[in-house]
Amino acid sequence: MEVHTMADENDNMEAVMGLIINGGNAKSSSMEAIMAAKKGDFTTADAKLKEADNFLTDAHNAQTGMLTEEAKGNHVKVTLLMVHSQDHIMNAITFRDLAGEIVDLYKQLDKKADK
Known part of the structure; x- marks a missing residue:
């Protein structure tokens, strides 16, 4: 029997x-x-994307720690809050990926406007 x-x-x-x-x-x-x-x-845009990446790295490290403990057999009780946290991470990753594409699109539009 596990003791938490x-x-x-x-x-x-x-x-x-x-x-x-x-x-x-x-x-x-x-x-x-x-x-x-x-x-x-675009300087600020690139800096903000890097900032987002840093936040995602911190989140990934926390998530990896939880997964490592689970793999060691230290199971945790899954709560609604835990599921909610996973939703936040998945949405943030998706949003970050899309933001990178949108920033790139604005850069391309800006280059075409200069011609």
Whole structure:
């Protein structure tokens, strides 16, 4: 029989909240990149995409830690909050990918306008 300690639950909650926070921050930075590109500020757009990537890296590291513990046999109780955190990460990754494409599109449009 598995015994979960309060420390285990606190570690899991910290990881879950890290996923939610970093996912939200990555999505916000991605949106800021799109808005900057829309204004023709591609330096800021690229910086915001890099910032989003950094948030996603932090989220990925937290997620990897949880997966590593699971692989070791340290199973955690799956909660709605945990599922919600995974949704945040998946949406943030998708949004970041799309933001990169939109920024590239604005760059192409800007080059054509200069001709």
